[in-house]
Amino acid sequence: PRRAQSRGIEGYCIVEYVVTKNGSIRDPKPVDCQPAGMFESASVKAALKFKYKPRVVDGEPIEVAGVRNKFSYALEQ
Numbered sequence: 001p002r003r004a005q006s007r008g009i010e011g012y013c014i015v016e017y018v019v020t021k022n023g024s025i026r027d028p029k030p031v032d033c034q035p036a037g038m039f040e041s042a043s044v045k046a047a048l049k050f051k052y053k054p055r056v057v058d059g060e061p062i063e064v065a066g067v068r069n070k071f072s073y074a075l076e077q
Helices: 001-006 040-048
Strands: 012-017 025-034 055-057 060-062 064-073
Touching: 001 012, 012 040, 012 060
Parallel strands: none
Antiparallel strands: 012 025, 012 064, 055 060
């Protein structure tokens, strides 16, 4: 995010979500972000763009809850 970049702030945000039967993302929510309040919105927006290959059990795609992804925000040196 520009606000963090202009202030020289680095950090991370872990987002948890459900991967649906068609491989899209549902219900993303930030679960651990440092510093708090800085990267949540950008991380959730990024997660919504993900596409997965759905998990297949007995030939049928299933939803997978509790999938987590860590977004790291580091400035170039």
